[in-house]
Amino acid sequence: MIPRRTRVKICGITRPSDALAAAQAGADALGLVFYPASKRAVSTTQAAVIQSVTPVFVSWVGLFVDPEPEQVKSVLNQIKLDCLQFHGDEDAGFCESFGLPYMKAIRVKPGRDGMATDPMPEITAHPNASAILLDAYDPSMPGGTGKRFDWRVARQCVEASEVPIVLAGGLKASNVGKAIRDVQPWALDLSSGVESEPGLKDPALIDAFFDEVNRVSN
Numbered sequence: 001m002i003p004r005r006t007r008v009k010i011c012g013i014t015r016p017s018d019a020l021a022a023a024q025a026g027a028d029a030l031g032l033v034f035y036p037a038s039k040r041a042v043s044t045t046q047a048a049v050i051q052s053v054t055p056v057f058v059s060w061v062g063l064f065v066d067p068e069p070e071q072v073k074s075v076l077n078q079i080k081l082d083c084l085q086f087h088g089d090e091d092a093g094f095c096e097s098f099g100l101p102y103m104k105a106i107r108v109k110p111g112r113d114g115m116a117t118d119p120m121p122e123i124t125a126h127p128n129a130s131a132i133l134l135d136a137y138d139p140s141m142p143g144g145t146g147k148r149f150d151w152r153v154a155r156q157c158v159e160a161s162e163v164p165i166v167l168a169g170g171l172k173a174s175n176v177g178k179a180i181r182d183v184q185p186w187a188l189d190l191s192s193g194v195e196s197e198p199g200l201k202d203p204a205l206i207d208a209f210f211d212e213v214n215r216v217s218n
């Protein structure tokens, strides 16, 4: 499925002003990180304040990394989320157990021969996912690292997968045009590429990113 306009999720929102800047620029979805080790982690209290200032028609995605079920349920009891993003080693049964649409992140590992490993077996293990997110593998952190992976692998997954593919990992204004042209993903997800420092978005970088997405998509 080739989108006429590539959707964009901005992840790791920690401040109301950043949510507003992303919504004004045209973000389709905003991500709230509920992974305590991340510099972008928010409490449900912070998340509720951020959501309260954001205009309608922006989807909310809650990001978790190998959470206990109780953590996810507790967040869902306190704030409204449209989609769950699982960025660890969660299996399909776990991801489906909350009754919400979910996006499964798969981190593309470099293989021994220098070629990236094939994510398709992991993708097909999540046939009921609403989307599969492909991100770079970094042994030190499960995501939000600003690192890229081999986009040729992402293109192969877009062609082979029945589930929409979201491209992530090191996206920024200077490379998003090539990402859209080469990979043709359903959507893009990014955090570091629109930040002045981890957790703090920069409205000028957000605008530059969307300018480029709009230029290439139209």
Ligand SMILES: O=C(O)c1ccccc1N[C@@H]1O[C@H](COP(=O)(O)O)[C@@H](O)[C@H]1O
Pocket (backbone or CB within 6 Å): 011, 012, 031, 033, 035, 038, 039, 040, 041, 063, 065, 087, 133, 135, 141, 142, 143, 144, 145, 146, 147, 168, 169, 170, 171, 189, 190, 191, 192, 193
């Ligand atoms: O943003 C984080 O801090 C984070 C922490 C743990 C797992 C995933 C995280 N973010 C996701 O990582 C990718 C790529 O981010 P980046 O653009 O390379 O910084 C993205 O999908 C974020 O949702």
